[in-house]
Amino acid sequence: MLKPSPRLQPSYYEAFRCVGSVCEDTCCRGWRVPVDKQAFERYHSCSHSELGPRLQTLVTISPAPDSDESYAEIQLDQGVCPFLKEGLCEVQATLGEEWLCKNCATYPRVMAMVDGVLERSLDFSCPEAARLALTNPQALEFVEVAQERDESRVGSVGIVDTTNSQHPDKPFRYVHEVRSLMISLLQNRGYPLSQRLLVLGRLCDKLEAEGTDHGCRGLQDITRQPAAIEPRVSMPSTGRLETVVELILACIGSDATGRRFLDCYQSFMAGLHWTMESTMEELAANLDAAFAGPLAQFRAQHEYMLEHYLVAYVFRNLFPFGSQSVNRKLAQHQFEHSISRQYQLMVVDFVVIETLLAGLAAFHGAAFGVAEVLKLIQSATKTFEHSLTYPGKAVDLLAQRGMVDCASMSMLIRD
Numbered sequence: 001m002l003k004p005s006p007r008l009q010p011s012y013y014e015a016f017r018c019v020g021s022v023c024e025d026t027c028c029r030g031w032r033v034p035v036d037k038q039a040f041e042r043y044h045s046c047s048h049s050e051l052g053p054r055l056q057t058l059v060t061i062s063p064a065p066d067s068d069e070s071y072a073e074i075q076l077d078q079g080v081c082p083f084l085k086e087g088l089c090e091v092q093a094t095l096g097e098e099w100l101c102k103n104c105a106t107y108p109r110v111m112a113m114v115d116g117v118l119e120r121s122l123d124f125s126c127p128e129a130a131r132l133a134l135t136n137p138q139a140l141e142f143v144e145v146a147q148e149r150d151e152s153r154v155g156s157v158g159i160v161d162t163t164n165s166q167h168p169d170k171p172f173r174y175v176h177e178v179r180s181l182m183i184s185l186l187q188n189r190g191y192p193l194s195q196r197l198l199v200l201g202r203l204c205d206k207l208e209a210e211g212t213d214h215g216c217r218g219l220q221d222i223t224r225q226p227a228a229i230e231p232r233v234s235m236p237s238t239g240r241l242e243t244v245v246e247l248i249l250a251c252i253g254s255d256a257t258g259r260r261f262l263d264c265y266q267s268f269m270a271g272l273h274w275t276m277e278s279t280m281e282e283l284a285a286n287l288d289a290a291f292a293g294p295l296a297q298f299r300a301q302h303e304y305m306l307e308h309y310l311v312a313y314v315f316r317n318l319f320p321f322g323s324q325s326v327n328r329k330l331a332q333h334q335f336e337h338s339i340s341r342q343y344q345l346m347v348v349d350f351v352v353i354e355t356l357l358a359g360l361a362a363f364h365g366a367a368f369g370v371a372e373v374l375k376l377i378q379s380a381t382k383t384f385e386h387s388l389t390y391p392g393k394a395v396d397l398l399a400q401r402g403m404v405d406c407a408s409m410s411m412l413i414r415d
């Protein structure tokens with residue numbers, strides 16, 4: 001029997017079950033499917049009379065693989081995996097689950113090994129994962145469990161080791177401490193969510209300025225007095241809308257945007273009465289009205305959905321230090337690792353979601369509810385998490401507008 005290994009995961013993690021053919025989206029559409037080297041070799045020696053030749057033609061070595069985990073990829077057919085048949089995976093149905101590549105065997109589970117603890121979470125680009133995680137009004141909890149290792153479900157794992165005295169992984173040394181403090185801050189419902197997000201920016205600023213070698217020293221004071229945050233730079237509604245729309249268009253133009261996200265964008269435009277003749281002033285006024293009216297009404301009952309989104313983001317992305325996947329994408333755009341960039345990316349994702357929600361709330365009126373929020377968060381996450389190009393583009397766009405630190409992001413956060 002394999003040795004049990006400690007695991008840390010949100011309490012809903014074990015409840016996840018793929019709903020397969022009744023899924024309103026599918027993980028086999030809308031982004032490239034990376035194939036690890038072992039699976040590639042298995043596929044290229046597969047002797048199955050029908051699937052073997054197709055695997056050997058349709059699974060090809062990536063043009064620029066950056067690791068064995070993304071050694072190859074499946075050639076999609078009009079954005080859809082060619083092995084998807086009537087909502088089911090042909091590789092799994094014909095050859096068995098053990099034939100799946102690590103990415104497909106693991107999805108939507110996200111793993112990171114931090115100092116010997118396997119941290120597991122779910123990727124909200126899966127509708128069922130988003131539903132499980134976002135619909136419980138109670139604060140999100142994380143639990144420690146010890147389980148036998150199940151390698152088929154481990155997949156590709158980013159490894160962080162801060163305990164190695166010769167080569168400790170920096171800047172992750174205080175990841176547990178810092179991340180826990182940030183999660184408690186985000187779950188402090190004594191303050192509006194926007195205030196919590198602003199204070200999070202202050203914490204990130206302080207960590208960036210003073211370095212990460214002191215852990216939470218000095219950070220608690222800021223979280224104890226969230227109301228004491230100094231006045232921030234404001235931005236005219238039109239400038240804020242222009243910036244967010246540019247970010248939304250960067251999502252749409254990225255390499256991982258699906259039909260469901262485009263549907264949401266079209267409804268957002270209709271909700272703002274956006275026509276060829278609309279001026280930015282009119283659109284910004286319509287958006288302000290949507291924030292103050294239908295979205296505010298929804299948030300009064302369901303603000304917890306956005307809180308859970310942020311808390312899960314912090315956990316899954318080892319915030320504010322960044323998962324290996326996010327850091328690799330930023331490095332491809334020549335952006336060095338920095339805490340302020342991690343904060344910028346989080347705020348960008350949040351304001352894109354929040355802005356689109358306001359337009360959707362205006363569009364759907366009384367029918368607007370949890371289902372529309374889930375659809376938006378799921379389809380937006382598919383772009384945020386799976387696009388290779390979007391994170392770099394978003395940081396670039398902010399830099400062009402002079403937003404290069406945490407403080408400047410406060411201009412995009414609405415009260």
Ligand code: SF4
Pocket residue numbers: 017018019020023024025026027028107108125126127128129
């Ligand atoms: S997106 Fe999620 S629920 Fe849908 S098919 Fe994939 S794993 Fe299953």
